[in-house]
Amino acid sequence: xxxxYLQRLESLIAWGQTKxxxxxxxxxxxxxxxxxxxxxxxxxxxxxxWVFVFATYINGIIKLSYINSILPIIxxxxxxxxxxxxLGGKIEKxxxxxxxxxxxxxSIIPRKQMYAQIITSSLTVGLGGSAGLESxxxxxxxxxxxxxxxxxxxxxxxxxxxxxxxxxxxxxxxFNAPIAGVLFAIEVLLVDVSIxxxxxxxxxxxxxxxxxxxxxxxxxxxSFSKQQDFDxxxxxxxxxxxxxxxxxxxxxxxxxxxxxxxFIRYNDKPYKKAMIGASMLAVLIFIVPTLFGExxxxxxxxxxxxxxxxxxxxxFGGFRDNKWVLLLFxxxxxxxxxxxTGFTLGSGGNGGNFAPSLFLGSYVGFFxxxxxxxxxxxxxxxSNFTIVGMxxxxxxxxxxxxxxxxxxxxxxxxxxxxxxxxxxSSISFAVSKRFEKHSMDVKHLAKKGHVFTSNKDTxxxxxxxxxxxxxxxxxxxSPDENLEKLVxxxxxxxxxxxxxxxKEKNLVGIIHFNDIREIIFSNFKVxxxxxxxxxxxxxxIVYPTDSMETVMNKFETSKVAFLPVxxxxxxxxxxxxxxxxxxxxxxxxxxxxx
Numbered sequence: 001x002x003x004x005y006l007q008r009l010e011s012l013i014a015w016g017q018t019k020x021x022x023x024x025x026x027x028x029x030x031x032x033x034x035x036x037x038x039x040x041x042x043x044x045x046x047x048x049x050w051v052f053v054f055a056t057y058i059n060g061i062i063k064l065s066y067i068n069s070i071l072p073i074i075x076x077x078x079x080x081x082x083x084x085x086x087l088g089g090k091i092e093k094x095x096x097x098x099x100x101x102x103x104x105x106x107s108i109i110p111r112k113q114m115y116a117q118i119i120t121s122s123l124t125v126g127l128g129g130s131a132g133l134e135s136x137x138x139x140x141x142x143x144x145x146x147x148x149x150x151x152x153x154x155x156x157x158x159x160x161x162x163x164x165x166x167x168x169x170x171x172x173x174x175f176n177a178p179i180a181g182v183l184f185a186i187e188v189l190l191v192d193v194s195i196x197x198x199x200x201x202x203x204x205x206x207x208x209x210x211x212x213x214x215x216x217x218x219x220x221x222x223s224f225s226k227q228q229d230f231d232x233x234x235x236x237x238x239x240x241x242x243x244x245x246x247x248x249x250x251x252x253x254x255x256x257x258x259x260x261x262x263f264i265r266y267n268d269k270p271y272k273k274a275m276i277g278a279s280m281l282a283v284l285i286f287i288v289p290t291l292f293g294e295x296x297x298x299x300x301x302x303x304x305x306x307x308x309x310x311x312x313x314x315x316f317g318g319f320r321d322n323k324w325v326l327l328l329f330x331x332x333x334x335x336x337x338x339x340x341t342g343f344t345l346g347s348g349g350n351g352g353n354f355a356p357s358l359f360l361g362s363y364v365g366f367f368x369x370x371x372x373x374x375x376x377x378x379x380x381x382x383s384n385f386t387i388v389g390m391x392x393x394x395x396x397x398x399x400x401x402x403x404x405x406x407x408x409x410x411x412x413x414x415x416x417x418x419x420x421x422x423x424x425s426s427i428s429f430a431v432s433k434r435f436e437k438h439s440m441d442v443k444h445l446a447k448k449g450h451v452f453t454s455n456k457d458t459x460x461x462x463x464x465x466x467x468x469x470x471x472x473x474x475x476x477x478s479p480d481e482n483l484e485k486l487v488x489x490x491x492x493x494x495x496x497x498x499x500x501x502x503k504e505k506n507l508v509g510i511i512h513f514n515d516i517r518e519i520i521f522s523n524f525k526v527x528x529x530x531x532x533x534x535x536x537x538x539x540x541i542v543y544p545t546d547s548m549e550t551v552m553n554k555f556e557t558s559k560v561a562f563l564p565v566x567x568x569x570x571x572x573x574x575x576x577x578x579x580x581x582x583x584x585x586x587x588x589x590x591x592x593x594x
Contacts, residue, residue, distance in 0.1 A: 010151065017152055026158060030200035033148055033162055034169040034207030037141040040118055041173040041208070042215050044133050048126040048294060068128060068292045069282035072344070075127025076278040079120045080270050080348040087116050093350060095135055096441045098142045098163065098189055107159035108150065113143035117350065124349035128292045130281060130340035135352020137174050138184075141166030161197055164190050168201045169208030171407075176213050180407035181205035187400050188441075230384070230419055237380060238388065241368055242424040245392030246431025248364055249357075252338045253397060253432075253440045256353070259342030270348055277347020284340050288333045289314050291340040295359040299390075302330070302366045303383045327370050334363035353440060357397045358390045365389020387412055388420045395425035396432035399439035461584065464548040469583055470565050472573035476501045479508050479532040486511065486531060487520050497562045499571050500535045507564055507571035509535030538564050542575055548584075551575060 013032070017025050083091050092113070101109050121136035145166030149159035164185040172181030182198070182205045266273035285291050290298040290310055301309050311320045311329060319325035341356045369385035372378055387408060395404035405421045475489050476499045486498065490513060500509040509532070516534050519525045539558040542551055542565045554563055555577045562574045 014152065022158075025152075026154075026161065026200050027203060029148055029152075029154075029162055030165045030204040031207050033141075033145050033165045034172075034204035035211055036144050036148075037137075037166050037169040037204075038173040038208040038211035038215075040140050040144070041137055041170055041212060044118055044122055044137060045174065045216060047122045048133060050126075068289055069286045072128035072130070072281050072285060072292070072349075073275075073278040075123050075125075075129050076274050076281075076344065076347055076349040077271070078127070079123045079129075079350055080274045082120055082123065083348070083350075084270060087112065087120075091116055091120060091350060092139075093135070093345065094352065094441055095138050095167075095189065098139060098167065099442060101142070101146070102160055102163060102189070106156050107146055107163055109139075109143045109146035109163070111143070111147050113139055114147060115140075117143075120350035124344065125293060125351050128285065129344040129349045129351055130285070130291045130293070130295070130337070130356070131344045131349060131351025132294055132353065132355025132358075133351065134171065134174055134354035136350060137170040138167045138189075138352075141168075141170030142189075160190065161200055164197075164201050165204035168205040171208075172205040173208035173212035173216075175407060175411050176209050176216075177407050177410035178202070178205040178209040180403055180410055181208065183406055184400065184403040187402050188398060188439075229416055231381070232419075234378075234380060234420070235423065237369075237372060237378065237385075238420045238423045239427060241365060241385060241389060242392055242427025243431060244368060245361060245364055245389060245424060246396050246428040248334075248360065249393055249396030249428065249432045249440075250435050252357075252360060252393075253436055255338045256342050256440070259339065259346050263346035273346075274348045277343040277349075281340055281343040281347070284336055284343070287315065288329070288336055288340075290333050291336065294355040295337075296355070299359060299362040299386075302362055303386045307366065307382075323370070323374060327367060327374065330363050330370070331367050334360055334367060337363070353397060354394075357394045361390035361393030362386045363389075364393065384417060384420065388417055388424050391421050392424040392428040396428040397440045399429060399433065401425040401429045461548040461552060464580075464583055464587060466542070466546055466548055466551055466575075467544050469579050470542075470544065470573050470575055471579070474499060474574050476571070477511070477531050478502070479530070479535065481531050483516070483520065483526045483529050483531065483534070486516070487526055490520070497574060499564055499574070500531055501571045505570040507538070507541075507566060508532075510538050510562075510564055511535050512562075541566050543567065544572075548580070551580060552584075555580070 013028075016028065020028065083089065098109070101107055117136035117140045121131075121133055125131055125133050142163045143166070145162035145164070146159055149162045154162070167189055168178075168181035168185040170181070171184045172178040175181075182201050185201055185205075186198075263273055263277060266276065281291075298310055301307055307330075308320045308323075308326055311317055311326060314329075316325055316329055337356055337360050341351075341353060345351060365385040365388055366382060368389070369380040369382045372380050373382065391404040391408040394407070395401040398404075404425045405418070408421055409415050409418060474497070475493060475495055477486050477489065479500050479502065489495065489498065496513040498511045499507055500511060501507055511531065511534060515536065519529060519534065539560060540554040540563055542554060542563045544565065544567050546554075551563070561577045563577075564571060565573050565575055
């Protein structure tokens with residue numbers, strides 16, 4: 001029955017496409033994608049919240065402190081089972097796959113990503129895995145956008161635009177933060193967007209936020225009601241917090257990669273890998289129960305009047321009212337978060353680092369401000385520092401300061417903290433960028449030589465195939481010939497550069513017309529000067545396996561217009577800088593969303 005209704009809806013949309021202009025249809029598509037993604041977000045968030053409440057309720061009744069440690073093991077094992085038996089044994093994780101699809105796969109995202117992320121992340125995070133739902137949400141949103149565009153045979157530009165719409169709607173619905181959704185789609189994922197393209201993305205984000213606000217209860221969303229006004233006397237402390245969160249993001253990023261590398265050895269034994277990682281996670285959650293799930297409830301608790309509630313039903317419950325013990329507990333939780341998330345995702349669970357970054361940021365902000373207050377250095381507004389710390393870590397990990405600033409501003413319900421948000425986010429970003437060239441999501445892509453959209457030029461160049469701009473029809477000369485042969489070639493072709501090759505096709509030198517201009521007008525010199533006397537060694541050599549970024553760097557360092565190409569030691573042709581730049585301009589035009 002449902003399939004029948006969906007077919008009717010598709011037919012109606014297809015009919016509408018014939019009656020609307022392309023721009024009008026994109027506006028309609030942005031609304032439909034926004035609604036679809038918001039509904040997916042609601043399923044994810046509601047399920048995760050329901051499981052958290054259920055686990056808390058069971059804990060309160062039967063007083064089993066280890067129940068929260070058992071659930072993540074079940075969740076990760078179920079996730080691995082679903083991936084192996086239902087999803088073909090593999091699932092792509094992380095928002096980097098969206099970037100890769102946009103740049104390298106013509107914005108085509110597999111249809112199964114419309115449901116695979118929802119199922120697996122619901123099991124992992126819903127049952128207590130220490131990860132976030134936002135990465136699966138953005139992938140799901142991108143998949144909805146891409147497949148909608150594929151269904152109605154839209155162009156590459158429109159597919160990419162609808163991917164952005166799906167991502168923006170996902171973030172907007174997850175946090176009821178439409179501005180942050182728009183900024184995340186543009187700042188982190190899309191290559192280039194003109195002002196005109198903002199409209200569909202904004203429509204999708206607004207639609208996602210509205211649907212989420214109507215259908216999701218406020219206690220399911222991350223929101224804050226308690227904060228104090230900004231006091232400019234605290235600016236030096238916000239500067240220190242920015243430095244601290246920047247350093248913390250480096251610590252988190254590097255340890256997370258180490259944990260991922262550790263679990264690679266068990267790739268051919270998925271259930272063993274799941275048991276090892278889930279068991280280690282269970283131990284961490286038993287010691288620090290706030291590592292259970294997304295951790296949003298504990299973030300809210302930290303920012304309120306009675307943060308000591310975090311110690312209830314823990315090994316430290318007897319010290320509930322001891323602020324120093326609470327401080328040490330929060331510091332321990334912050335340091336262990338990377339291990340909890342690494343074990344969750346490394347062992348085969350599905351989720352992302354967005355929520356962990358907010359968790360870590362709030363704990364670091366609380367620890368810093370509480371420490372300053374307890375030591376008597378100054379009395380700081382702890383709730384403000386708890387909130388602003390989230391923006392610092394989010395900005396540093398994802399290299400997305402604008403997203404961090406406006407996300408936290410929106411979920412706090414106002415812009416009173418805009419100045420400290422800007423200070424902490426920008427400093428954290430600068431510190432992180434100094435030590436980590438690429439954001440956490442794109443680092444492994446960069447290591448493979450693939451695209452990362454934080455650098456538009458690199459992104460575009462990586463989509464160009466070096467082999468396609470190599471010109472193999474250039475005439476060559478032998479080093480033992482005199483210049484008569486070369487003059488004849490010049491007079492009967494439009495070449496200005498010639499490769500000098502021996503009988504085995506080895507490149508022994510090159511000759512540019514400008515270098516012999518004076519000689520060729522002297523018949524005597526032409527007749528009695530050999531090619532080897534005037535040829536020069538190439539400054540740089542290109543190989544067909546070189547990326548286009550490498551080729552352009554060679555043009556830049558050599559300051560020449562032509563570079564010879566060698567394959568397996570043999571000369572095969574030249575690459576012209578003008579042709580390479582023309583290919584770049586053509587690709588740039590095709591990838592710019594208007």
